[in-house]
Amino acid sequence: MSLHLRDVTIRAGTRTLLRDLSLTAEPSQVVTVMGPSGVGKSSLLAFACGTLAAGLQAEGRVLIDGDDITALPPHRRRLGILFQDDLLFPHMSVGDNLLFGLDPAMRGRAARRAAMQTALIEAELPGMAARDPASLSGGQRARIALMRVLLSRPRALLLDEPFGRLDAALRDRLRRVVFDAAAARGLPVLLVTHDHADADAAGGPVLELA
Structure with a gap:
């Protein structure tokens, strides 16, 4: 493209x-x-x-x-866009923030959760799906925001x-x-x-x- x-x-x-x-x-x-x-x-x-x-x-x-x-x-x-502020949803876990960004064309709970886990690994934040975004550092939040955008394809x-x-x-x-x-x-x-x-x-x- x-x-x-x-x-x-x-x-x-x-x-x-x-x-x-x-x-x-x-x-x-x-x-x-x-x-x-x-x-x-x-x-x-x-x-x-x-x-x-x-x-x-x-x-x-x-x-x-x-x-x-x-x-x-x-x-x-x-078109995916990233701002200075990460704009993560405070009422959602890290994993749910990522799941929210997934392309709607991706069907199936297992496939969606696998894509979310892969994004966490790429962000170098494996095992953090259940974390509150407020508990992350600024750099960690920025990486989750990036992965959320990329998951939308x-x-x-x-x-x-x-x-x-x-x-x-x-x-x-x-x-x-x-x-x-x-x-x-x-x-x-x-x-x-x-x-x-x-x-x-x-x-x-x-x-x-x-």
Whole structure:
């Protein structure tokens, strides 16, 4: 799969945040969009997901492998997104959080639980299905959030500064976990950040917004 954004313009009233932006993320490639707060980085991801905030107007197209998904509702676009906050459900166990993310096409209790257990192993958190998310460290919670997104079988992965709240050592480790997991699945990745270390770790093309 390749992710293509074509001629994207986003406006907030009379103010133009982005104008005629185009980019392509190939399978297993991380494209980084950088820039200070307020230049439209997160709005670009929201446009791709179909969740652009009220009050913003957008033009342009979102394509996956040439299929135009711009008019599809968010749940049919199959784009996974990670934020700074892990957004785990506090009333669910770690395992139930993962099960919630599973692709609905996966049927059968045994198969679903096996997929959840495999995700825990990939996250290096085996045996933690029954844990309360509040009992995990920040890095552990971030890995569970990643696995939950990947269990939904997205066609591309969008990253909205997901490493920003972690200390330097955890940032380095989580970057590797995220980028390696995406590469193993052949996912195109679009990362927005203001941190040059994120872009360096991603190793792909970088687009700087002023």
